Amino acid sequence: xLMVPTFDADPRVKLVAAAxxxxxxxxxxxxxxxxxxxxxxxxxxxxxxxxAVYIATPHQMHVDHVLAAAKAGKHILVEKPLAISMEDADxxxxxxxxxxxxxxxxxSHSFDLPVDIAARRxxxxxxxxxxxxxxxxxxxxLYRPRxxxxxxxxxxxGVLFSQAIHQIDVVRRLAGGMADKIVAMTGAWDPKRxxxxxxxxxxxxxxGCIANLTYSGYAxxxxxxxxxxxxxxxxxxxxxxxxxxxxxxxxxxxEDEARLKTTRTFGSGKTIEAEHNEHFGPVIAMCDRADLxxxxxxxxVFGDTERSFIEAPFGPAPRKTVLDALVGAVRExxxxxxxGEWGRASLEVxxxxxxxxxxxxxxxxxxxxxxxxxxxxx
Amino acid sequence: xLMVPTFDADPRVKLVAAAxxxxxxxxxxxxxxxxxxxxxxxxxxxxxxxxAVYIATPHQMHVDHVLAAAKAGKHILVEKPLAISMEDADxxxxxxxxxxxxxxxxxSHSFDLPVDIAARRxxxxxxxxxxxxxxxxxxxxLYRPRxxxxxxxxxxxGVLFSQAIHQIDVVRRLAGGMADKIVAMTGAWDPKRxxxxxxxxxxxxxxGCIANLTYSGYAxxxxxxxxxxxxxxxxxxxxxxxxxxxxxxxxxxxEDEARLKTTRTFGSGKTIEAEHNEHFGPVIAMCDRADLxxxxxxxxVFGDTERSFIEAPFGPAPRKTVLDALVGAVRExxxxxxxGEWGRASLEVxxxxxxxxxxxxxxxxxxxxxxxxxxxxx
Numbered sequence: 190x191l192m193v194p195t196f197d198a199d200p201r202v203k204l205v206a207a208a209x210x211x212x213x214x215x216x217x218x219x220x221x222x223x224x225x226x227x228x229x230x231x232x233x234x235x236x237x238x239x240x241a242v243y244i245a246t247p248h249q250m251h252v253d254h255v256l257a258a259a260k261a262g263k264h265i266l267v268e269k270p271l272a273i274s275m276e277d278a279d280x281x282x283x284x285x286x287x288x289x290x291x292x293x294x295x296x297s298h299s300f301d302l303p304v305d306i307a308a309r310r311x312x313x314x315x316x317x318x319x320x321x322x323x324x325x326x327x328x329x330x331l332y333r334p335r336x337x338x339x340x341x342x343x344x345x346x347g348v349l350f351s352q353a354i355h356q357i358d359v360v361r362r363l364a365g366g367m368a369d370k371i372v373a374m375t376g377a378w379d380p381k382r383x384x385x386x387x388x389x390x391x392x393x394x395x396x397g398c399i400a401n402l403t404y405s406g407y408a409x410x411x412x413x414x415x416x417x418x419x420x421x422x423x424x425x426x427x428x429x430x431x432x433x434x435x436x437x438x439x440x441x442x443x444e445d446e447a448r449l450k451t452t453r454t455f456g457s458g459k460t461i462e463a464e465h466n467e468h469f470g471p472v473i474a475m476c477d478r479a480d481l482x483x484x485x486x487x488x489x490v491f492g493d494t495e496r497s498f499i500e501a502p503f504g505p506a507p508r509k510t511v512l513d514a515l516v517g518a519v520r521e522x523x524x525x526x527x528x529g530e531w532g533r534a535s536l537e538v539x540x541x542x543x544x545x546x547x548x549x550x551x552x553x554x555x556x557x558x559x560x561x562x563x564x565x566x567x
Numbered sequence: 568x569l570m571v572p573t574f575d576a577d578p579r580v581k582l583v584a585a586a587x588x589x590x591x592x593x594x595x596x597x598x599x600x601x602x603x604x605x606x607x608x609x610x611x612x613x614x615x616x617x618x619a620v621y622i623a624t625p626h627q628m629h630v631d632h633v634l635a636a637a638k639a640g641k642h643i644l645v646e647k648p649l650a651i652s653m654e655d656a657d658x659x660x661x662x663x664x665x666x667x668x669x670x671x672x673x674x675s676h677s678f679d680l681p682v683d684i685a686a687r688r689x690x691x692x693x694x695x696x697x698x699x700x701x702x703x704x705x706x707x708x709l710y711r712p713r714x715x716x717x718x719x720x721x722x723x724x725g726v727l728f729s730q731a732i733h734q735i736d737v738v739r740r741l742a743g744g745m746a747d748k749i750v751a752m753t754g755a756w757d758p759k760r761x762x763x764x765x766x767x768x769x770x771x772x773x774x775g776c777i778a779n780l781t782y783s784g785y786a787x788x789x790x791x792x793x794x795x796x797x798x799x800x801x802x803x804x805x806x807x808x809x810x811x812x813x814x815x816x817x818x819x820x821x822e823d824e825a826r827l828k829t830t831r832t833f834g835s836g837k838t839i840e841a842e843h844n845e846h847f848g849p850v851i852a853m854c855d856r857a858d859l860x861x862x863x864x865x866x867x868v869f870g871d872t873e874r875s876f877i878e879a880p881f882g883p884a885p886r887k888t889v890l891d892a893l894v895g896a897v898r899e900x901x902x903x904x905x906x907g908e909w910g911r912a913s914l915e916v917x918x919x920x921x922x923x924x925x926x927x928x929x930x931x932x933x934x935x936x937x938x939x940x941x942x943x944x945x
Binding site: 318320321323325327370372373374376378379387389390391393399401403405407408409410411415428431432435436473475477479480482491492493494495496549550551 | 696698699701703705748750751752754756757765767768769771777779781783785786787788789793806809810813814851853855857858860869870871872873874927928929
C-alpha cells in the first residue's frame with residue numbers, strides 16, 4: 190500500500206502484472222490497473238511484459254521470490270530487510286549476480302531525499318571529515334498490528350529486522366557504508382510482545398567515524414516532535430493521535446490482530462497523505478566544519494559561525510528516489526547504492542546487534558560494502 | 568559568578584567570608600557583602616563565623632582546599648568534578664569522613680529540579696521498571712575561553728571532566744547510582760584544541776537499566792533547540808546568538824584567551840538571566856509504563872495512552888536545590904545524594920570513558936554508590 194502513490198505518480202512506471210494470494214487484492218489490481226493478477230510469483234515472473242518485479246512479501250519469503258524473479262531474468266526491487274538469515278542473503282546476492290539482473294533493496298529510509306543529499310554532500314568533502322553520527326527514533330512500532338511471526342525474533346520479528354535495518358541503512362549511507370565494529374544492548378521488555386522492542390548501539394567505520402544508534406518501539410516518547418511533528422511517512426501528526434496504536438490494539442485478540450495485519454494489503458488499505466519527505470527519526474551527522482541535522486524538508490547545516498538550510502523538495506509522491514534507482518538499473522544498467530550486497534551488509538549489522546547484546550562483546554563486521562553514488566536519471 | 572544569584576536569593580545563606588587571589592574579587596566581595604576577603608583558603612577556613620565553605624577553584628586545586636576546610640571542621644560544597652584523579656577523590660572522601668563534616672559535590676545538573684523530581688518519581692515505582700536512559704547534549708563548550716590546562720586532558724581538561732561529569736551525574740541520579748559497566752568512544756577532532764571534544768557511551772546499571780550518553784562540545788548543532796530554546800543556565804536563547812563562541816574566540820591569542828577566562832570571576836563577570844530551571848540537554852528515561860522527557864520547566868510524561876506534565880517550578884533563583892542540600896547537611900546532619908562518594912563514583916565513570924575509548928574494551932566500574940534520597944528542608 191505504501192508504494193501505490195509512488196507508482197501512480199511516476200510516468201516511468203506501468204504496473205502490468207501483480208501476484209497475491211488474496212483474490213480481493215488481485216481483483217482490485219486488475220480493476221485499477223488493467224493488468225494481470227496472478228496467483229503465483231512464478232507465473233507473474235513468466236509474463237514477458239514484466240521488466241522488473243517489486244517484492245513486498247513477508248521477510249521470510251523474500252528468498253524464494255527473489256530467486257524466481259532472477260531466474261526469469263527480471264530486475265528486482267525487494268523490500269527491506271533483504272532476508273532474515275545471512276545464508277538467504279548470500280543465496281540472493283549470488284542468484285542475481287549469476288542472472289545478470291539488478292537487485293535493489295528498498296524502499297528503505299536511506300532513499301529519503303534528505304539522506305541522499307546529505308550523503309552526497311558529506312562525500313564531496315565540503316564539510317570536512319565526518320566524525321560522528323547520532324541517530325535515534327522513538328516510535329509505536331511494537332504496538333502496530335502484527336502477524337505472530339513478527340513478534341518472534343528468530344523469524345525476523347521485533348525491531349531489529351524491520352526497524353534497525355532502516356537506521357543502519359541511513360547511518361551506513363551517510364558514512365559511506367564500510368562499518369567496522371559494533372557493540373550494542375537490546376531490550377525485550379513487554380512480556381506480551383516478547384521480542385526486541387528497543388536497542389542502543391555504538392558502531393565504528395573504517396574511516397574512523399563513530400556512530401550512535403538508538404531505537405525504541407515501545408510507543409511512549411515520540412521523537413517525531415523533534416522532526417517538526419512530521420511522521421515517518423511524511424504525514425503531519427496531531428497531538429490527539431497520541432497513544433493511538435496501544436488504544437487500537439487494546440481490545441483485539443491475537444487472531445483479530447493477525448487478521449487485521451494480513452488484510453491490510455492492496456485493495457483494502459488506505460493511503461497516507463504525505464506532505465514532506467519520509468524520515469526515520471532525528472539524525473545528526475557531525476563533520477569538522479559543520480553538523481548536519483536531517484529534517485523531513487531538508488538538511489539544517491550548523492556551520493562554524495552560521496546556520497543554513499539545504500532544501501530537499503518533496504514530490505510529486507513519496508519514494509521517488511526508489512524509482513530513480515530502479516529506472517536507472519533497468520534502463521541504464523546503473524548499479525544502485527542499495528544493492529543486494531548493501532542489503533546484506535545492513536542485515537549483518539542487525540545480527541551483530543543481537544550477537545553483541547547477548548554476549549556483551551564488541552562484534553567485528555565482515556560483509557560490509559561501500560556506497561557507490563549512483564547518478565540517477567531524474 | 569553562577570552561584571551569586573543563588574546565594575543572594577536565599578535567606579538561609581549569609582556570605583560572611585571569601586578567599587580569592589585577585590584583590591579585585593576580594594574588594595568586590597567586601598563591598599557587596601560586608602564580609603571578610605581572605606588571600607588564602609586556610610585563613611578563610613580559620614574564620615569562626617564560617618559554617619560551610621563553597622569551593623569553586625580550578626579542578627586541580629579541589630583536593631587542597633577540601634582538606635583545608637575539612638581540617639577546620641567546616642562543611643563543604645565543592646564544584647564538580649570532585650577531583651581529576653581517583654587518588655585525590657579517595658583522599659577527600661577519607662578526609663571528610665574523618666573530620667565528620669558533610670561534603671557535597673555541586674552544583675551539578677543532577678541537582679536540577681526536573682532531574683530531582685524525575686529521580687524520585689522513578690524510584691517510587693509509579694512508572695514501572697526503568698529500562699533505558701538516553702542523554703545527549705550538543706554545546707559550544709570547547710570554544711568558550713579556556714585556561715591552557717583546560718585543553719589538556721591529563722590536567723582535567725576537555726569535555727570529560729567538566730561536561731561528561733554532569734551527564735553521568737544526571738543519568739546515575741535517575742537510575743539510582745549503581746552503574747556497572749561502560750563502553751565508550753571519544754573524539755579529539757580539533758588540532759587547535761587537542762583534547763576530547765565529544766564522546767558517546769553505553770552504560771549499564773546493576774538494576775539492568777541501560778543508558779546511552781552522547782556529548783559534543785564542538786559548537787555546531789545546538790541541542791537546546793530540543794529543550795524549548797532554553798540554554799543550560801535556564802536562559803532563553805535567540806537564533807542570532809548562533810556561532811557566538813567561535814566568533815568571540817576567533818581573534819584572541821592564547822594569552823588573551825587565558826586572561827579572559829581568569830578574570831571572569833567575582834567582581835567582573837556578568838550574571839545570566841535565568842527564567843527556567845537549568846538543564847544538561849535532552850534526557851529521555853524509559854520506564855515500562857511511561858517515558859519521561861526532561862524539559863527546563865518540568866517533565867513530560869508519555870504514558871501508555873496519554874501525555875501529561877509534571878511541573879518543576881523555577882525560582883526564586885537557579886540552583887536552590889543545591890542550597891537545600893547544603894542547609895540539610897549543615898542544619899540537620901542530612902547526607903546529600905551528591906556526597907563525596909557520589910562524586911567519586913561519577914569521576915570513575917569519566918575515567919572509564921577515557922579508558923574504554925583508548926582500549927576499545929568494556930570497563931567494569933568498582934566505586935559506585937547508591938542515590939540516597941535526602942528529604943530536603945525547603
